[in-house]
Amino acid sequence: MPDTEQRPSWGEAIVEGSLDWSFLTRADLPEVAELCTAIEYFDDPTQRRTLDQMEREFDEPTAHASNHAVVGRDRGGTIVAYAWNHITPSDQRNPHVWMEIGVHPAWRHHKIGLRLVGWSIDRARTWYRHIRESRPDIGRLWVGCAVDEGSRVAADLAADGTLTPQRWFFDANRSLSDGELPLVVPPPGIELRKYERQFSEQVRQAHNIAFATRQGAHDVGRQDWEESLARPDSRPDWSWIAMRTDDPDTGVVGYALNCEIRDPQTGLTQGWTERFGVLPEYRKQGIGRALLAASMTSFADHGCALAGIGVDTDTPDAAVNLFVSMGYVLDDRVVLYGAVFTD
Incomplete structure (x- = not known):
């Protein structure tokens, strides 16, 4: 159940009573980074934070981090907890807030993380009401937090109950030399083709449609799309698309856009599928x-030792079944908690 303790006003940084709370300043960042290092040593999370990242994010003109982040100090003045709401620019049609929360393991028994969840959500909603005063046409607010599944922050989010699991992320890898590769068998009426530049816009539109139903997802614009395909490690010639053979006007119904990753220590090359999707009405037919x-075959033909993919799904059980059946070994999962607010 959500914490029912009286929560602070917009101008206050108080989260709970066991720590001394204040708004985040740039001078606090080195100590916050040290706190993150201590948390990471204990938890070994999938995602890690660095001081350089924090400084860049704090300095972004639209971040206003000192208004959207707090730190909690113990009696000795050491920062042992923090929360940071990463906001989108206030002129966006559909504003988003990404929550970030950290509590030193020695202080977790005080339920500080649970209180930080409540503070962060309230802070996001207060900000939304503030910007809506001058923009009555603004869309709904989405608030989310991506955390390791099974982590203490995930437990606090579940205990608060305001945000719910919406998407899961994990990496999957497999050897290309252990056993035979899966056969490429597209379903009837579907043809696989090598990606060609002439299909770029169709694939981009298919990608945006494939991910449109996922909370927190944003359309990829033409410039970002083309820049990603022009990167030195991008391998369009290793990439594949699926098209209907009985209705050429339908265009692209599925895609796997690939790149190459070289390990400087081992010298091994991995083929990596960085964008992968199937239009909703064509799923569960074997296209993916x-x-x-087909991608694995391209990787092997170009001397790759491994195949990998970063998975983004709102149906984790189905995704796990697919990739395990294709010989992938799955890494730890990150779960995205989120909710939409209209006030």
Whole structure:
């Protein structure tokens, strides 16, 4: 159940009573980074934070971090907890807030993390009401927090109950030399083709449609899309698309856009599928399996030792079944908690 303790006003930094709370300043960042290092040593999370990242984010003109982040100090003045709401620019049609929360392991028994969840959500909603005063046409607010599944922050989010699990992220890898590769068998009426530049805009539109139903997802614009395909490690010639053979006007219904990753220590090359999706109405027909199998064949043909993919799904059980059946080994999962607010 959500914490029912009286929560602070917009001008206050108080989260709870066991620590001394203040708004984040740039001078606090080195100590916050040290706190993150201590948390990471204990928890070994999938995602890690660095001082350079924090400084860049604090300095972004639209971040206003000193208004949207707090730190909690113990009696000795050491920062042992923090929360940071990363806001989108206030002129965006559909504002988003990404929550970040950290508590030193020695202080977790005080339920500080649970209180930080409540403070962060309230802070996000107060900000939304503030910007809506001058923009009555603004869309709904989405608030989210991406954390390791099974982590203490995930437990605090679940205990608060305001945000709910919406998407899961994990990496999957497999060897290309252990056993036979899966056969490329597209379903009837579907043809796999090598990606060609002439299909770029169709694939971009298919990608945006494939991810449109996922909370917190944003359309990829043409410039960002083309820049990603022009990167030195991008391998369009290793990439595949799926198209209907009986209705050429339908265009692209699935895609696997690939790149190359070289490990400087081992010298091994990995083929990596960085964008992968199937239009909703064409799912559960074997198209995704065929695209993955075709990609593996391209990777092996170009001397890659491994195949990998970063998975983004709102149906984790189905995704796990797909990738395990294709011989992938899965890494730890990150879960995205989120909720939409209209006030």
